[in-house]
Amino acid sequence: METSTSILEKFKQNKVFKVVSGYAIVALATVQIASLVSDSFGFGEEFMQNIILIFLLILPFIALVAWAASSRFSTAKILSITLAVLFTGYGTGSYVWVNNFALPDLKQKLGEDDYVGAWDNLNSMNSFAPFFYNSDSIDSDISLPVSLNLNEDDVEVYWKPYTAEKDYEWRYIGKTPLPKTRLPRGVIQIKLVKEGFHEKDIVEANPSYTFKNHPIPPIFEISNIEMNKLGTVPDGMIAIDGGRFIPALIGEGVTDYNLSPYFIDKYEVNNEEFKKFIDDGGYEIFQYWKDMEFIKEGESLTWEEAKEFMVDSTGRTGPLSWELGDYKEGQGKLPVTGITWYEAQAFARYKGNILPPMYHWAKAAFPVTEIAAPISPVLLKKSNFSNQSAQEVGNSGIGAYGTYDMAGNVTEWSWNIFGGRGLTLGGSYEDAAYSASLATPAPRFTRSKLIGFRTARLINPRDLNPFGDPINRPAPKPPSFYKPFTDSEFSLYSRNFDVGKKDLNSKVIYIDESHPIWDKERVQIDVGYGNEKMDILIFKPKGSNFNKLDSIILYPGANYYRNPPEIDEVNPGEYGLDFIIKSGRALVWPAYKGSMNRINDMNISFPRTPDHMRMFRQLLSNWTVDTSRAIDYLQSRNEFNPDNIFYVGMSYGGIYTTHVLLFEDRFKAAVLYVGGMTSGIPPMSDGKNHFPRMKLPILMLNGRQDYLVPESAPQSMFSFIGTPEKDKRLVFYDSGHWPLPRNQMIKETLSWLDRYED
Numbered sequence: 001m002e003t004s005t006s007i008l009e010k011f012k013q014n015k016v017f018k019v020v021s022g023y024a025i026v027a028l029a030t031v032q033i034a035s036l037v038s039d040s041f042g043f044g045e046e047f048m049q050n051i052i053l054i055f056l057l058i059l060p061f062i063a064l065v066a067w068a069a070s071s072r073f074s075t076a077k078i079l080s081i082t083l084a085v086l087f088t089g090y091g092t093g094s095y096v097w098v099n100n101f102a103l104p105d106l107k108q109k110l111g112e113d114d115y116v117g118a119w120d121n122l123n124s125m126n127s128f129a130p131f132f133y134n135s136d137s138i139d140s141d142i143s144l145p146v147s148l149n150l151n152e153d154d155v156e157v158y159w160k161p162y163t164a165e166k167d168y169e170w171r172y173i174g175k176t177p178l179p180k181t182r183l184p185r186g187v188i189q190i191k192l193v194k195e196g197f198h199e200k201d202i203v204e205a206n207p208s209y210t211f212k213n214h215p216i217p218p219i220f221e222i223s224n225i226e227m228n229k230l231g232t233v234p235d236g237m238i239a240i241d242g243g244r245f246i247p248a249l250i251g252e253g254v255t256d257y258n259l260s261p262y263f264i265d266k267y268e269v270n271n272e273e274f275k276k277f278i279d280d281g282g283y284e285i286f287q288y289w290k291d292m293e294f295i296k297e298g299e300s301l302t303w304e305e306a307k308e309f310m311v312d313s314t315g316r317t318g319p320l321s322w323e324l325g326d327y328k329e330g331q332g333k334l335p336v337t338g339i340t341w342y343e344a345q346a347f348a349r350y351k352g353n354i355l356p357p358m359y360h361w362a363k364a365a366f367p368v369t370e371i372a373a374p375i376s377p378v379l380l381k382k383s384n385f386s387n388q389s390a391q392e393v394g395n396s397g398i399g400a401y402g403t404y405d406m407a408g409n410v411t412e413w414s415w416n417i418f419g420g421r422g423l424t425l426g427g428s429y430e431d432a433a434y435s436a437s438l439a440t441p442a443p444r445f446t447r448s449k450l451i452g453f454r455t456a457r458l459i460n461p462r463d464l465n466p467f468g469d470p471i472n473r474p475a476p477k478p479p480s481f482y483k484p485f486t487d488s489e490f491s492l493y494s495r496n497f498d499v500g501k502k503d504l505n506s507k508v509i510y511i512d513e514s515h516p517i518w519d520k521e522r523v524q525i526d527v528g529y530g531n532e533k534m535d536i537l538i539f540k541p542k543g544s545n546f547n548k549l550d551s552i553i554l555y556p557g558a559n560y561y562r563n564p565p566e567i568d569e570v571n572p573g574e575y576g577l578d579f580i581i582k583s584g585r586a587l588v589w590p591a592y593k594g595s596m597n598r599i600n601d602m603n604i605s606f607p608r609t610p611d612h613m614r615m616f617r618q619l620l621s622n623w624t625v626d627t628s629r630a631i632d633y634l635q636s637r638n639e640f641n642p643d644n645i646f647y648v649g650m651s652y653g654g655i656y657t658t659h660v661l662l663f664e665d666r667f668k669a670a671v672l673y674v675g676g677m678t679s680g681i682p683p684m685s686d687g688k689n690h691f692p693r694m695k696l697p698i699l700m701l702n703g704r705q706d707y708l709v710p711e712s713a714p715q716s717m718f719s720f721i722g723t724p725e726k727d728k729r730l731v732f733y734d735s736g737h738w739p740l741p742r743n744q745m746i747k748e749t750l751s752w753l754d755r756y757e758d
Contacts, residue, residue, distance in 0.1 A: 119184035201402035208373035245368035260460035271327035333392040341422035341444035353455035374736025383408035407436035410452035437707035482689035550644035555653025593622035669697040676713030691720035697727035703735035
């Protein structure tokens with residue numbers, strides 16, 4: 001006993017033991033403090049793990065130094081020297097790493113709109129060196145706070161970035177109702193899990209209306225996400241919630257529709273499944289084929305006559321590419337192709353389903369507000385387009401609600417008829433990616449290697465009326481239909497848009513200097529028609545009193561003609577246009593006739609009847625006057641450069657209001673975001689083409705996956721405008737309608753404005 005006590009006492013007196021013990025105490029205290037700091041500042045578990053790892057790695061070094069120096073230094077000195085070296089090394093190394101490597105790399109990724117890459121960089125910095133940069137400032141550029149509304153509580157929510165090149169593990173956020181959390185900008189994949197319910201997948205853009213963080217107010221209420229109890233979703237199918245949505249199909253515009261809940265196949269029907277249909281007598285059981293109207297090349301056929309055309313390459317019943325009534329070896333999981341619309345419909349009935357009506361297909365393929373928060377720019381990159389062959393089902397392109405291959409792989413038959421023909425959706429592996437938003441007619445007896453299908457089951461069969469009705473659309477006029485006016489004809493036409501000088505009777509309503517970036521003025525002027533007045537919002541950069549400002553006159557998107565905010569709540573950050581003010585320019589936002597607080601009849605701005613079209617033509621004249629008066633006002637004030645006035649139009653402002661550019665020659669240049677040509681109104685309508693008369697420099701920035709303004713619209717406008725080639729530029733991004741890639745958009749815009757200012 002005495003010997004053991006003696007050994008213990010000697011051990012306690014040992015210099016190395018004292019140093020290691022002291023180090024352990026300091027380490028534990030530091031970890032405790034770091035834990036408190038981590039909780040307060042939200043550094044996360046990785047930060048704590050790295051702190052502990054650093055102390056453990058340094059422990060052998062501490063022991064070695066203590067042993068080597070035990071005869072010369074006291075324990076306190078050894079600890080002090082070691083900790084000084086430790087913290088100096090950590091601080092210096094962290095500072096150098098953050099400022100010379102991590103931050104520059106993060107900023108480069110932000111400049112490329114790679115928010116996931118920037119998010120990873122930020123997390124690494126938070127883990128190793130959270131004290132050497134402004135985390136909040138950077139985080140606001142990279143991520144946004146998100147929220148989810150579900151019909152169930154206690155649902156586990158997991159996420160991972162959809163856009164990343166590398167594989168990510170699912171990351172747990174919390175249970176609903178969700179705690180406060182931030183996720184990176186861009187497209188996010190969400191998984192919802194609760195015992196007793198089917199798992200649910202969601203793919204959404206951030207920001208979006210589903211995440212409750214989109215800067216533009218929604219035009220309709222977004223339904224809560226529904227969780228489905230186990231056993232309520234048919235095998236192999238996905239539940240699609242009911243509610244309103246805007247179909248992401250070219251030609252559909254911004255009309256929203258309301259559907260009841262329904263189910264749709266998770267995957268395209270494959271060869272194995274279709275073989276079982278044949279083996280179960282699918283081609284022989286009449287109930288799968290009854291009430292079908294078999295029409296081939298305009299001739300009506302009986303069921304027996306129609307089946308003669310439904311044979312494989314050897315003359316046996318089955319898809320066109322099969323042999324001897326069977327698919328080729330190794331192709332069981334490939335989507336079945338080479339089948340008619342009738343065969344696809346018969347298989348659907350065999351499963352107790354139908355072919356998806358066009359709008360049901362569209363709602364399952366894309367989020368309900370794809371127009372404002374698109375996932376297509378990244379979804380299409382992960383889909384099978386511009387390829388040599390189809391892929392096995394489920395290998396690519398997970399969609400908004402967990403379906404696969406709705407974009408690409410094989411184009412899919414839908415329920416609807418268009419001009420007596422069937423309708424296919426989604427595009428095929430041979431097509432370009434933009435075909436994902438195209439509805440393409442094909443004769444119902446077509447048996448193409450590019451056409452397959454999936455099935456749907458409607459919970460409310462009444463959805464077939466009207467959503468199952470034939471699709472009717474007028475054929476567009478060819479470009480050759482539109483002819484330019486002669487000079488004399490245009491001179492006569494221009495008289496409708498003459499604007500004379502007038503006393504503006506301007507009045508400053510208020511000046512608001514509370515914002516850190518800009519001072520906001522609300523000014524009111526007389527416009528000179530109908531005794532009307534027009535408000536003008538002017539956002540000037542702080543500290544601009546001694547410099548003459550360039551003026552950017554904004555022509556906003558459709559929501560400002562439909563359901564705008566209160567005029568005093570208008571914010572340039574809504575469209576991400578605060579960069580214009582930060583660049584030292586004034587952003588000028590007039591309340592044009594039909595917009596903001598000057599809406600009398602919304603239908604005039606979106607004309608569909610002859611009466612509304614007649615009033616819309618008057619609106620074109622009003623916009624010309626409004627623009628002229630706004631410029632007159634700017635030129636009356638000394639702080640604005642009278643020669644540097646620019647047109648910036650976004651969506652509606654890049655399509656409809658461009659008509660004012662025909663008559664207002666005081667603009668130095670124009671920038672059009674997601675604009676283009678439409679044949680319904682001037683500058684191209686009624687068989688007339690005014691675009692060749694536009695001569696000012698024009699920059700056009702558009703998205704390749706924009707189903708509202710498809711590529712052909714900006715391409716046609718660009719080719720028609722009379723601006724010299726050196727003074728016009730068209731740029732396409734891998735994006736949808738809006739937003740465009742922010743940092744790339746900023747670079748192009750400011751470079752264009754710099755180029756043409758005096």
